Amino acid sequence: MNSGHFTSFDNQDIFYREWNYQPQQKSIIMIHRGHEHSERLNDIAQSAQFSKYNIFAFDLRGHGLTKTKTSSVFMDYVRDLDAFSKFLYSKYDVNISDIFVVANSIGGVVASAWAHDFAPKIAGMALLAPAFRINLIVPLANEIITLGTKLKKGLIIKSYVKSKMLTHDPEQQKAYDTDPLISRSIDAELLIDLAKAGKRLVEDAEAIDTPTLILAAEKDHVVFNKDQKIFHDKLDTDLKNYEVLPDFFHGILFDSGREKVYDKIVDFAEKCFNRSPKQPNLSPDSFSVKEYQDLQNNIGNNLNFKFQKLSLGNIGKISDGMAIGLQYGFDSGASLDYVYQNKPSGKFGFGKMMDKNYLNAIGWKGIRIRKQQLLQLLEQNIQILKQQGRPIKILDVAGGTGNYLFDIKKKYPEADIVINEFVKSNIEIGEKVIKEKNYQKIRFTNFDCFDPETYKKLDFEPNITIVSGILELFGDNEMASKAIRGVASISEQNSYIVYTGQPWHPQLKMIAYVLNNHQNKDWIMRRRSQKELDRVMSFNSVQKDSMLIDDFGIFTVSSGKINVLN
Secondary structure, three states, X not given: OEEEEEEOOOOOEEEEEEEOOOOOOOEEEEEOOOOOOHHHHHHHHOOHHHOOOEEEEEOOOOOOOOOOOXXXXXXXXXXXXXXXXXXXXXXXXXXXXXXXXXXXOHHHHHHHHHHHHHOOOOOEEEEEOOOOOEOOOOOOHHHHXXXXXXXXXXXXXXXXXXXXXOOOOHHHHHHHHHOOOOOOEEEHHHHHHHHHHHHHHHHOHHHOOOOEEEEEEXXXXXXXXXXXXXXXXXXXXXXXXXXXXXXXXXXXHHOOOHHHHHHHHHHXXXXXXXXXXXXXXXXXXXXXXXXXXXXXXXXXXXXXXXXXXXXXXXXXXXXXXXXXXXXXXXXXHHHHHHHHHOOOOEOOOHHHHHHHHHHOOHHHHHHHHHHHHHHHHHHHHHHHHHHOOOOOEEEEOOOOOOHHHHHHHHHOOOOEEEEEOOOHHHHHHHHHHHHHHOOOOEEXXXXXXXXXXXXXXXXXXXXXXXXXXXXHHOOOHHHHHHHHHHHHHHOXXXXXXXXXXXXXXXXXXXXXXXXXXXXXXXXXXXXOOHHHHHHHHHHOOOEEEEEEXXXXXXXXXXXXXXXXXO
16 A cells, blocks of 8 residues: 555645556546545455555545645535545546446445546546445534534534444444544535435436446435436436345445445446446436426526516616626526626615625525636636747637626737627627737627637637637527537647536526527527537537536536647
């Protein structure tokens, strides 16, 4: 066994361990359950069943030998797992397709979120008693803890879980009770965030096509098995299995009879590794198509939404943000500009209060985070180009008013930027900024980004292209593919494409039934899962290399390479 540290997404050091490493072997990442740490996996990693695999594990934040403190944000643990997979590629030459994940309890939720939100092309995963919904025992416990987090920042609570609830094995019970690195405390905010994530993943499991084995413990008093079964049944893969282990407790990897569990995991992992990878295509996810059709057919449009729409039409204009949305469309560049500014304004005081609530909607919070993450990936690609001595040439295929590109222009005045935009009112707003700032080497064009002929008219050869927001508004993959092919037709070799996605949204119905779009129609969206969005990109030879996502799981920003020289 060897150990070390890797640097995660936020430059924090995370402790990890490695067993059995041999180049070219298939690899297994093991994720420990809450309260534990990677050293507890030593016996499992060295068992005969796993001897032909590279085994990797890391100590979650606030656990074991990782000095980085516990995070209250569940998505940080998912980002750590994504960063670890990239570290394994850079240090051990482990390809993502040669990875199988084994995860217990909370670790199972982390692995599931990684599969859902980042859509890594791993071989498969085994989820052992995944904690999609924790049994908190006390009635209204979730509500009480939520209230506690509002009354006391950094609230820590003690776990009720004892060793006898985890395993029948007396030796394993003693090992758990006497291990000085096992933490009994729980970050209350993290517990609430975990519950939200678990609910989201179970409801939206159709967005996951990763081959999955779920092993449930028959006598699990820590989590609810019902949610695990619902999750399994929804998964979009024909290679999946759900099995209830008779008489097992929650700590499946440490319970009596665990050797049989090892056999089940290895058997399923081999099936995953021997499976032929799916070929990229433009087929939409069937669940997403049905969801879109249901919205078009007004299914679920209740009295609440109808009242909201009536209220918006009657008094919405006293909120400046709502007034802009009503006039130009809530998906318009003008509307997004206002959301980015995030300065509540309105009439009669009450209008300003309405505007503040409007701007604090979870979707608009996500949009503002998306902008910052888009700038982050743009900066990342710009720095690579500068290191290569290449000029910065940026194209945005549907840039709205050019908002964030003015931030880039201010920082990199030498950058050559073309902003294509279909709506002329957005162009007028952007051109006014260019004139006021006297910016050079930045211009607007007015073409249809989905028309392949557009790209010939631009007279431009970009090395960074932005496809932001437009694919969230148009769910036709054939249209999307035409735009990406158009980008490829004019881009330099070894260029970058930065694209945004909306794999999930908690307010799709409200948006569809209450808000209008830039065409003055109901704002009905067909969302793409991240796996579908990446599939469309891969179909057009885009090689995804990095991705960012907000804490809510709503918006993603990805960067990929296009026109790559082999």
